Structure formats: structure tokens, C-alpha cells
Amino acid sequence: MAETVLVLVIKKISIALANEVTNQASAQFAKHAVQLTELQGSMRRIMRELHVMHDFLCQMDIRSRGNQVYQGWLEEVHKVVYVMEDMVDEYMHLVGRHRDLGCCFYLKRSFRQPRSVLSLDSIASMVNQTEKDLAHLSQTKERWVPITNSGNSSYNFVQRPQDLASISRSLDEDDLVGIEDNKQKLVEWLGVGDPARSVIVLHGMGGLGKTALTSTVYRKERERFDCHAWVSISQTYIREDILRRLIVEIFRDKSNAPSNIATMDITTLQDTLKGFLE
Structure with a gap:
């Protein structure tokens, strides 16, 4: 899921901005204090942007399945986020804290560019460009994604x-x-x-x-x-549908399963479920 990628990168950035790493970077690049401060500021702004973007994706992923424009925009988001991930890796490698990223980041791309040791200047420049790219993607979303999302989305919103x-x-x-x-x-x-x-x-x-x-x-x-019963309830739902699915689940493989579940009204559904549970 797209949200997972953002969660992992947000976590990486938070580790890179932790006090222990920041203190080591400040000591190591004392002569480049201004540049380091600007880099860390860009990383914080990107992390905030990714937090908001993550919340947006959690909603849009349900409603925009099959939306070609949204999927194209999402691919561009992935590209920018992967670049940011590489820059955080490079920064931690440069500071000498690459092990702090830990083994929990196991959802990696199948193919990656060979590692290159970039300078602080190069990393700062690319992070600054990433911040601009994210801002541009946000503007693109405002211009195009809501327009193409105004169609019949109720099925996807419930079905996803x-x-x-x-x-x-x-x-x-x-x-x-x-x-x-x-x-x-x-x-x-x-x-x-x-x-x-x-x-x-x-x-x-x-x-x-x-x-x-x-x-x-x-x-x-x-x-x-x-x-036992396994039932998924979305943000928008119909009570009768939930009750029917509960009854189907709990009567599965039972000989006394009611034959008219599909035509039951809500009162009959409730009575059937209550009677079984009692």
C-alpha cells in the first residue's frame, strides 16, 4: 500500500532528526552549521508534508481505486518519496549512523541504485529539490485529482x-x-x-x-x-448488510441455516441473530 511507503520514510526521517544524530552531525559539520540547519529544516517540513499526504492517501485509496489520474499522481509521489528515502540513507551514512535505521525497514524496492557517498552539499541540494517536488505534487493534486474523483465512487468507498x-x-x-x-x-x-x-x-x-x-x-x-464471524465494516455501511453478513458467517456449514436471509427485513435479521446467540 502507498501509505506503508510513506510511514517507513517518515520513520526514517524522524530517526535522522533525533537528538543523538543531530548532535553528532552538528559536531561533524561544525563548519557548515548554516547549511546543516537548512537541511534539517527541509527534512522537518518534508516529514510534515508526508504526514498530511499519508492521511490524504488513507482516504483517497478507498475512493479512487481505478482512477487513472489518481494512480498516475500516486506513481509520481512514489518516485519523489523514494528519492527522499535515498537522501535520508545517504545523510545517515555520511553522519556515520546508518545502522540506526534498523532492520525494521524491510519493505524496500526490488532494485536500487548503487550506493554513492554524497557530500552534505549534494544531499542538501537534493532534499531542497524534493521539498519543491512535493509542493508541486500537492498543487497538481488540487488541480486534477478532485475533478476526476467526482464520479460514482460509492462502490469503491464501501468495497475497498x-x-x-x-x-x-x-x-x-x-x-x-x-x-x-x-x-x-x-x-x-x-x-x-x-x-x-x-x-x-x-x-x-x-x-x-x-x-x-x-x-x-x-x-x-x-x-x-x-x-465466530469475520465481517468488514467500512466508513459508510448499511446495517442490514452487516447483519446479513454476520448471519451468513455464523451459520456457515450449519444445517439449520435460514434460507431467506436475502429477503429478511432488519427486525427479522436482528431477531435471527439474537436467537442464535442466545
């Missing part, structure tokens, strides 16, 4: 989360990286407290893999419960 949930259910545990701690925590939470009155919430920025993590735990732990 359901598609993501369906894809996540098909992932094998081996496809996921770095989820062990959170997975174990969820499994433990499912085994404590009153099972009739429990709500567990996963929250975080888009693209972190919350749905995939939940799906993994759901498939592993669902048989411990008397009944």
Missing part, C-alpha cells in the same frame, strides 16, 4: 475495505514479518476477561498491517469460541 479484509484472510502466517509480539498479546487478551463483553481495538496509521495481524489471530483462535 472489504477487498482488503478478504485479501488479508488469504495471507499465510509466513507472509507476515514482525508480528509475533503483537500476535501473542492478542491471543492472551482473547483468553482473559468476560468473553461475552469484550472489545479489543487495534489502532495505528494505515498500512501497518492491522488487518493482516487480526486475520492471522482470528484464523488461529476462532475454534476456541462457540461461534
Whole structure:
């Protein structure tokens, strides 16, 4: 997902701007204090821009699936963000803190340019250009993307989360990286407290893999419960549809499944679901 790329680069920039790295850079480039300050200022402004862009993508990705103009704009965003990622890598390498980026950044491009040791001046110049490119992309979005997004988007707005949930259910545990701690925590939470009155919430920025993590735990732990259902609810939804999908899920493979679910009104749907759960 596009949001994931931005999250990783935002994290890299925040590491590069951390006090320990900043102090080392200041000592190392004491003779270029003004240039270093301007570079760090550009990096902060870019990080703020990427935060806003990330929030925008979390909304637009649902509504603009199949929108050719939006997808083209998104490709240009990727190019600029990848350049910024390279510049952060170069900066950390120059400062001698490249190991601080850590192994958590495993979603890398398949092909990368050979590493070159750039000077502080070159990095500052390219980061400054990246800041200008992001500003230009923001202006381009305002001019073109909303216009092409004014058509029939209700289907995509509702269908996209359901598609993501369906894809996540098909992932094998081996496809996921770095989820062990959170997975174990969820499994433990499912085994404590009153099972009739429990709500567990996963929250975080888009693209972190919350749905995939939940799906993994759901498939592993669902048989411990008397009944279970996997239902995706988007920002816009119809209550009757949610109830129908719940009933279909909990009656799956059961001989007493009602045959008229599709024609039930909301009162009958509620009574059917309530009767089963009781």
C-alpha cells in the first residue's frame, strides 16, 4: 500500500532528526552549521508534508481505486518519496549512523541504485529539490485529482475495505514479518476477561498491517469460541448488510441455516441473530 511507503520514510526521517544524530552531525559539520540547519529544516517540513499526504492517501485509496489520474499522481509521489528515502540513507551514512535505521525497514524496492557517498552539499541540494517536488505534487493534486474523483465512487468507498479484509484472510502466517509480539498479546487478551463483553481495538496509521495481524489471530483462535464471524465494516455501511453478513458467517456449514436471509427485513435479521446467540 502507498501509505506503508510513506510511514517507513517518515520513520526514517524522524530517526535522522533525533537528538543523538543531530548532535553528532552538528559536531561533524561544525563548519557548515548554516547549511546543516537548512537541511534539517527541509527534512522537518518534508516529514510534515508526508504526514498530511499519508492521511490524504488513507482516504483517497478507498475512493479512487481505478482512477487513472489518481494512480498516475500516486506513481509520481512514489518516485519523489523514494528519492527522499535515498537522501535520508545517504545523510545517515555520511553522519556515520546508518545502522540506526534498523532492520525494521524491510519493505524496500526490488532494485536500487548503487550506493554513492554524497557530500552534505549534494544531499542538501537534493532534499531542497524534493521539498519543491512535493509542493508541486500537492498543487497538481488540487488541480486534477478532485475533478476526476467526482464520479460514482460509492462502490469503491464501501468495497475497498472489504477487498482488503478478504485479501488479508488469504495471507499465510509466513507472509507476515514482525508480528509475533503483537500476535501473542492478542491471543492472551482473547483468553482473559468476560468473553461475552469484550472489545479489543487495534489502532495505528494505515498500512501497518492491522488487518493482516487480526486475520492471522482470528484464523488461529476462532475454534476456541462457540461461534465466530469475520465481517468488514467500512466508513459508510448499511446495517442490514452487516447483519446479513454476520448471519451468513455464523451459520456457515450449519444445517439449520435460514434460507431467506436475502429477503429478511432488519427486525427479522436482528431477531435471527439474537436467537442464535442466545
